[in-house]
Amino acid sequence: MDTLYWQKGSLQVLDQTVLPEKEVYRTCTAWQEVRDAIAVLAVRGAPAIGVAAAYGMVLAGKALVRERPSLTAAEFLQAFHAVGKQLEQARPTAVNLHWAIARLVSMADTLSAQPVSCIVAAIETEACRIQAEDLEINRAMSRFGAEELLKQDKPLTILTHCNAGALATAGIGTALGVIRALHAKGRLLRVYADETRPLLQGARLTVTELMADHIPVTLITDNMAAWVMKTKGVDAVIVGADRIAANGDTANKIGTYGVSILAKEHGIPFYVAAPLSTFDLTLASGADIPIEERNADEVRTVRGTPIALPATAVFNPAFDVTPHTHIQAVFTEKGVIRTPDTAHIDSFFRSHH
Template sequence: MRSVVWSNGCLTLLNQTVLPVKIEYLECYDWQRVAEAIRRLEVRGAPAIGAAAAFALVLGARKLAGLSITEFKYKLAETAEILRQTRPTAVNLFWAIDRMLSVISQLPENADTGAIIALLEQEAIAISDEDKAVNEKMASHGASLFTKPTSVLTHCNAGALATVAIGTALGVIRKAWAQGNIKGVIADETRPLLQGARLTAWELMQDGIPVTLITDNMAGWVMKNNMVQAVIVGADRIALNGDVANKIGTYSVAVLAKEHGIPFYVAAPISTFDFTINSGADIPIEERCATEVTSLGGNCIAPEGVQVFNPAFDVTPHTLISAIVTEYGILRAPYQEAIDQLYKIRK
């Protein structure tokens, strides 16, 4: 089930806010609707957000056909800036937007806007298609970490719903399951928006992979009782030193894994690495509205007027990470050196 589909000038998104109760598709014919979908988490997951933003720029460019190249570039840059502001932490969003804008940055002033729009569409399709190949490569590399039947814990959703294909962390799990090296998966519910309960559990059940759902505060006890032998999660941004931003609660899981001697793995494509920042201290952390914490399913669960702190992400220090799985292979400490090499490959 695809989360992001482009066809005949329409971007169709699987609405992840209503899963698993309802399967609903959103047909987006203008970039503003895509921006709203990203902001509302109707489409989510770093790679999926990047692909959606790329197609949003195509939709935006189509509305600008007929303008002079100067006006076209200016208006499209304005659209790009609004898209950047939808989710500040996931670096794939910025990577995809910058890649799209680079298509037109060097074009002459007499360039035809119709031809430019066609080039932008080609680039957005390339971003989407590349994500499929990247997912497969990551899955193959990551599956090599599992050489015998293993029970794993994962946090949030880093599967097909978060990407264009089979997923990052769940892609690894899917490949290792096919090879007979996954016994089952423990899925954290992932408060406050329950991506683990609503999305990861649903995805794994669709594939017939045994999954057990737990509340976030059960992870330590699960580890204490030897119910998992590894942890694998996705990422929204990775700094040069290997610090990783991921869904809130990931840091706690990493600390618990360290305490119990359990390897903690991260799976993420090169587009999730931010080569401009030195450490996790430089990663902007999105804070979301209080109602996500004070209500559940539309019902109030907290005293009216209570003060709320609702960061959407946290940062796991590189010292707690056993390995980072990428499409180029598996990175291990010292991460600064490994990521420097990755940067050279990217160049």
């Protein structure tokens, strides 16, 4: 299953809201359709959201030329900037969305002296480059993560939360990429996958991916994680990330913070796998990360079936923030950031940029 692909001027997006029962692709021919696909979680996972947003901006550029062929470059750029601001509203927490849009807007701005047709061609090439880069980033990150975990020198039992796999990226995944690398080396004993309420990305997506690759995986409900850590010999927790602050505090799918507390209590190392584009060095700490709150019916129902009264009050944050003090290391495409804090992250970025 391809998470998304660009085909003849349209973006094909695998609709993850109906997995694993159905494999259906949404055809996006307008940037608004990409925005909607991101908003409803048809496409999800920070890296994949970034790639989708890049193609959404390409669709916006093509539409502007088609609908207003006499646009000057200055007029095009003004409209292009406006679309970017609207597309950014689809999901507030995942920084890759904002990163990808900013990258294309910046490229368009540097070409302001060129004809509009040249600007549109350049941003399409850049969007394709972002997708290709994500595949290579996943491979490098997986290699660095596996090398770090192999230091335990035994077949490993891993616990993961949500879906940080191929379905969350344009490649093999972040956390699941590391797991795939361990499996390929014959050093993976078993994966325990939290179901990840309320939208069950662990049950529907992570388990489906790992089973398809014949990787041993056991599904557990979120409230079983502590007992599994205590009784099943979990050697490490690996998760993805949607935004990492300058001090290493990490926003990820709701429930991750709780898993980090359980891991700390049981003396189990807790790792984050994320590309450098997921770091937001403009934010000093996780307290500054905006947390998206979603529709209450995601909690009041399970896949459309009511499990609570319709008038039930609900708090439904999509993400929480794990303190950097709970994180043993962050696996990136440029290497491993151990004991991530402001000093270590700043040093890492200085040496790799």
